[in-house]
Amino acid sequence: MTAERRDRPENILALAGSGLESDLTDNQESVWRDVVKRVDEVYSDLLRYEADLEQKNAELEEAQSFISSVIASVSDILVVCDDKGLVLQANPAFVALLGQSEAALIGRPLLELIVAEDRDQARRHLCAGTRDEARAPSDCELRFHAARGPSDVMAINFSGRFDHSGRCVGSVLTGRPIGELRRAYQALHSAHLDLQQAQRKLIEQEKMASLGRLVAGVAHELNNPISFVYGNVHVLDRYRKTLADYFAEEAGLDLDECRELRRKHRIERILADLEPLIEGTLEGAKRISEIVKNLRRISFNRAHEAQKIDLESILTTATQWAARAKKNHADIELKLEPGLSLWGNEGQIHQIVVNLVDNALDAVRGCKKPKIEVCAALVGGEIEISVADNGPGVAEIAFDKMFEPFFTTKTVGEGTGLGLWISYAIAREHGGSIAAANREQGGALFTLRLPVGG
Numbered sequence: 001m002t003a004e005r006r007d008r009p010e011n012i013l014a015l016a017g018s019g020l021e022s023d024l025t026d027n028q029e030s031v032w033r034d035v036v037k038r039v040d041e042v043y044s045d046l047l048r049y050e051a052d053l054e055q056k057n058a059e060l061e062e063a064q065s066f067i068s069s070v071i072a073s074v075s076d077i078l079v080v081c082d083d084k085g086l087v088l089q090a091n092p093a094f095v096a097l098l099g100q101s102e103a104a105l106i107g108r109p110l111l112e113l114i115v116a117e118d119r120d121q122a123r124r125h126l127c128a129g130t131r132d133e134a135r136a137p138s139d140c141e142l143r144f145h146a147a148r149g150p151s152d153v154m155a156i157n158f159s160g161r162f163d164h165s166g167r168c169v170g171s172v173l174t175g176r177p178i179g180e181l182r183r184a185y186q187a188l189h190s191a192h193l194d195l196q197q198a199q200r201k202l203i204e205q206e207k208m209a210s211l212g213r214l215v216a217g218v219a220h221e222l223n224n225p226i227s228f229v230y231g232n233v234h235v236l237d238r239y240r241k242t243l244a245d246y247f248a249e250e251a252g253l254d255l256d257e258c259r260e261l262r263r264k265h266r267i268e269r270i271l272a273d274l275e276p277l278i279e280g281t282l283e284g285a286k287r288i289s290e291i292v293k294n295l296r297r298i299s300f301n302r303a304h305e306a307q308k309i310d311l312e313s314i315l316t317t318a319t320q321w322a323a324r325a326k327k328n329h330a331d332i333e334l335k336l337e338p339g340l341s342l343w344g345n346e347g348q349i350h351q352i353v354v355n356l357v358d359n360a361l362d363a364v365r366g367c368k369k370p371k372i373e374v375c376a377a378l379v380g381g382e383i384e385i386s387v388a389d390n391g392p393g394v395a396e397i398a399f400d401k402m403f404e405p406f407f408t409t410k411t412v413g414e415g416t417g418l419g420l421w422i423s424y425a426i427a428r429e430h431g432g433s434i435a436a437a438n439r440e441q442g443g444a445l446f447t448l449r450l451p452v453g454g
Contacts, residue, residue, distance in 0.1 A: 071089075071091045072091060072092050074091055074093060075093055075176070076093060076174050076175060076176045077090075077091065077093045077094040077097060077154070077173070077174065077175050077176070078090070078091040078093065078094065078172070078173070078174050079091075079094055079110065079172070079173040080161070080170065080171075080172055080173075081110050081126070081170050081171045081172075081173070082169065082170040083168060083169050083170050084109075085109050085110045085111060085123075085126050085171075086107055086108065086109055086110070087105050087106055087107065087108050087109075087110055087113075088106065088170065089102075089106070090102055090105050090106075097144060097146055097151060098113060098144060098145065098146060098147065099146060099147025099148075100147075110122070110126075110173075111123060113144055113145055114142055114143070114144055114145070115142070115143040115144065115145065115150050117143075118141075118142045118143055121140050121141075121142065122140070122142055122156075125138050125140055125156075125158040125171075126158070126171050137157060137158065137159040137160075138157070138158050139155065139156065139157050139158075140156055140158070141153050141154065141155055141156065141178065142154055142156045142175070151177075152177045152178065152179055153177070153178045154175045154176060154177050154178060155175050155176060155177075155178055156173055156174070156175035157173070157174050157175060158171055158172075158173060159171065159172045159174075160172075222288060225283075225284035225285070225287040225288050226284070226288065228280060228281075228283075228284040229281050229284040229285060229288075232277050232280055232281040232284070233281065235273075235277055236274075236277055236278075236281075239270045239273070239274065239277075242265050242266075242267075242270060243265075243267070243270065245265065246261060246262070246265045246267055249261055306343050306344055306345060306453070307343065307344075307345075307346060308341055308342075308343055309341060309342055309343070309344055309346045309349060310341055311336070311340040311341055311342060311376055311383065311385075312336050312338070312340060312376075314346060314349060314350050314353070315334065315336060315353055315374060315376060315385070316334065316336075317350070318350045318353035318354045318357065319332055319334065319353065319357050319374055321354065322353075322354045322357040322358045322361065323357065323361065326358070326361045326362075328361060328364075328365045328370070329370070330360075330361055330364050330367075330370035330371060330372050330389075331369070331370065331371045331372070332357075332371075332372045332373075332374065333371070333372070333373050333374070334374050334375075335373060335374070335375040335376075336374075336375070336376045337376055337377040337378060340376055340377075340378060340383060341452075342383050342450055342451070342452050342453055343452070343453030344430050344450065344453060345426075345430075348426045348429075348430075349426075349430075349450070351422070351423070351426065352423040352426055352427065352434075352448060353374075353385070353387075353448075355419040355420065355422070355423045356387040356423065356446050356448070357372065357374065357387060358419070359419065359420070359446075360372045360387050360388075360389040360391070360444070360446075363389045363391030363392070363443070363444060364389050364390060364391045364443075365391075367390060367391060369390075370389075370390065370391075371389070371390050372387065372388070372389050372390075373386075373387070373388045373389075374386070374387050375388075378452075379449075381451075381452065382432070382449050382450060382451055382452065383449070383450045383451075383452060384447060384448070384449050385447070385448040385449075385450070386445060386446065386447045386448070387445075387446045387448075388439060388443060388444070388445045388446075389443045389444055390441075390442055390443040391442075391443050391444060392442075392443075393438040393439070393442060393443055393444050394436055394437075394438055394444045399436065402420055402436060403420050403421055403424040403434070404421060420434075423448075427448060427449075427450065430450050430451070430453075431450070431451045431453075432448065432449050432450035432451060433448075433449050434446065434447070434448050434449075435447045435449075
């Protein structure tokens, strides 16, 4: 064997076993050590790669098991198709619907499983092309060939499957029977009707509570003219008796005696007093009539009746009634632009103003010099009504909740938490809005904006 052949690595082992160890040079021993070291490194890498591969396989099996369990537990049908419309995978719900095994379904054209009358519709929804060319997820209604004939109509959603290059490689179908959706819709519709009925009851209760708060103010308004009329009627009754006595005694008397009798009964004074008494009584009755008319105008039952509203009159009345319904008093200043009017429901606008002023009166309770400003002006083609107070203002936490039903900062028994919610709903129905803010000088500011309409 030549020195050149002995130096080749593949012959080192042969030389080692041939009894020629003594011929190995230092260079050959170095090559041997490098080969052994390299073999150890390769073997270590193989062991590490094998361990990593086993771990990846375990993770992959776990992921596949998880996905399979999720798909199997889904009650809706789920079918995966390739770009040619062949079934690649079907969940147990779809297998149970068709009454066939999953193996029998794999590789079959999806269209064969659909009732003939619905195949054209399904064909239009199957995905093909690139991501940009493919249609967005779409819905349709299909029937399948079930074990006992055509299935019930099912609401199907088609979604595309795309590879890493954005090419559509198939479709995914999910769906459930329309009957189940219909039952769910009917349950939702029934719950919605119940909610609407409960809402109407709550609104009616709040209206009654608002009317209760107004009773004190209305009673005060009625008390003055009724007391005036009552007193005048007593005086007129006394005058009637005096005149009756005079006429009874006058019969058969001569002229001088009649004059003396007239002086005794003060007939001239009575006659002079009759006219202002009658006028005052008529004025009181007219005032009562106006109050009754106002009560009829703010009736809450004409929800859809729109009319032209004199804003100055309704703001004045609402402010007075809200103030007289409260035990605590405040300096209420009205700053109203003259000639303002809008189209809407007078009773509902009245209710909003009463609620806002009522809340402002509660806010200034305990202030040394309680003050409330009610302003109205035409701003940007809209009527802007603001109610400001010098109370402590609105807490930051209340801004996001104040227009929610039942939210109130008042103590139990003082408020229902529906006043601002109803006011907000009324404003929205009129095409307007209500906003709240804290003023820089202190206190809260509520602003009601309403379209002029007409």
